[in-house]
Amino acid sequence: MLLTWIAEIADEPLVLDPADRRSEWEANTWWLSAEGEDRRSLSASEVAGAFERVAEAVRLRVLGRGFAGPVTFYVWHDEQAGQLRCSTASAPAGELPFGGTYVPVTDLAAVVEDFLSDEGRGVVAWADLEEGEASAEPTEPAFDPFPVWVRDVGVASTRPGPCGIGPDPLN
Secondary structure, three states: OHHHHHHHHOOOOOOOOOOOHHHHHHHHOEEEOOOHHHHHHOOHHHHHHHHHHHHHHHHHHHHHHOOOOOOEEEEEEEOOOOEEEEEEEOOOHHHOOOOOOEEEEOOHHHHHHHHHOOOOOOOOOHHHOOOOOOOOOOOOOOOOOEEEEEEEOOOOOOOEOHHHOOEOOOO
16 A cells, blocks of 8 residues: 555655745645555565656656755655655755754665654663753753755756666755
8 A cells, every 4th residue: 555655755746835835745745654564575675666656757747847946745754643745845955944964965775764664663661761850941852863864956956866766865
């Protein structure tokens, strides 16, 4: 089912509006999960290939619209939710709408493999919780930067990316 859901993203509505990032996020962001059987039967290369095809379809749609600004298609593993997520933003790879720190990467298979091997699927064991100290001042939790596969799908990109499919993500 996961490959089918990924393929369907290519035909979903696409909003490109740099003045309204919230509308872009709401329309363009997809949450994908897979049951144990699906996770065990799929390879990272199969899932990565499905996302590569979606990125190329999005690139062609952006090209057809003549949208002149930067556009990035991106995929990440949300470990807290145990999901693969993807989105498209009218922003360059270094300015994606995340609240935390992320690292743009070119290895989609590594991101997918992390998801496929995530047996906990968003569950934190009691043993992994740490005792915190009370503080009068609220603090933001510290998270390590997480990898986000990025693909430049804007009209301005011309260099082919990995495997010759789509533009170079770090172009």
